[in-house]
Amino acid sequence: MAHEPGFAKGLSIGIIMDGNGRWAKKRGLPRTAGHTRGAEVFRDIIRYCNELEVACVTFYAFSTENWKRPQSEVDAIMELLRSYLKEASKQVKRNVRLLFLGDRAPLAFDLQQLMESAERESEKNTGITVCVALNYGGRAEIVHSARELAQMAARGELDPDSIDERLFERHLYTAGIPDPDLLIRPS
Numbered sequence: 710m711a712h713e714p715g716f717a718k719g720l721s722i723g724i725i726m727d728g729n730g731r732w733a734k735k736r737g738l739p740r741t742a743g744h745t746r747g748a749e750v751f752r753d754i755i756r757y758c759n760e761l762e763v764a765c766v767t768f769y770a771f772s773t774e775n776w777k778r779p780q781s782e783v784d785a786i787m788e789l790l791r792s793y794l795k796e797a798s799k800q801v802k803r804n805v806r807l808l809f810l811g812d813r814a815p816l817a818f819d820l821q822q823l824m825e826s827a828e829r830e831s832e833k834n835t836g837i838t839v840c841v842a843l844n845y846g847g848r849a850e851i852v853h854s855a856r857e858l859a860q861m862a863a864r865g866e867l868d869p870d871s872i873d874e875r876l877f878e879r880h881l882y883t884a885g886i887p888d889p890d891l892l893i894r895p896s
């Protein structure tokens with residue numbers, strides 16, 4: 710890949726992390742080997758995007774549907790996430806801003822703590838924004854936004870008639886993150 714300075718400057722890119730299982734199957738390897746490779750490629754992509762001065766890259770890593778996979782596969786994915794989060798401070802030092810999207814409550818407590826500290830430590834960073842969507846889903850996100858707005862209305866803080874697309878957007882997991890200019894599904 711040729712790195713042309715300024716080529717992708719300011720772009721927002723979304724990447725759906727799929728195709729891992731097929732990558733492994735083609736090579737006669739277990740699916741988890743595909744996820745391990747996926748986690749390595751994830752790190753490479755962040756490095757390339759940073760060099761290309763991409764503004765924001767969002768990885769759709771683990772959907773609400775993915776919990777239905779065999780427990781051993783879910784455990785292996787969570788372990789890969791854990792090892793990435795433990796080394797995330799290296800990226801934080803390189804001025805990367807980290808954000809985690811999705812409902813993190815069902816994730817292990819130590820993962821939630823690691824995510825919070827990576828977000829806190831990187832909140833003032835001005836380089837590339839890396840968003841990792843975990844336990845995400847289109848419908849779950851709509852429910853999340855609707856629930857927050859309903860709670861505000863119930864407390865008398867919001868007139869239901871004032872709800873419009875902009876306000877709804879501000880309560881999505883992706884609030885404040887630019888919409889992707891390019892969505893990549895590598896499968």
Ligand code: FPP
Pocket residue numbers: 726727728729730731732740743744745747748751768770771772775786787789790793841896
């Ligand atoms: C989908 O590929 C991929 C996943 C369900 C998990 C991706 C997550 C990781 C690799 C964990 C690490 C995450 C980070 C952020 C380091 P698939 O199994 O659906 O493959 P297929 O499309 O070929 O079936």
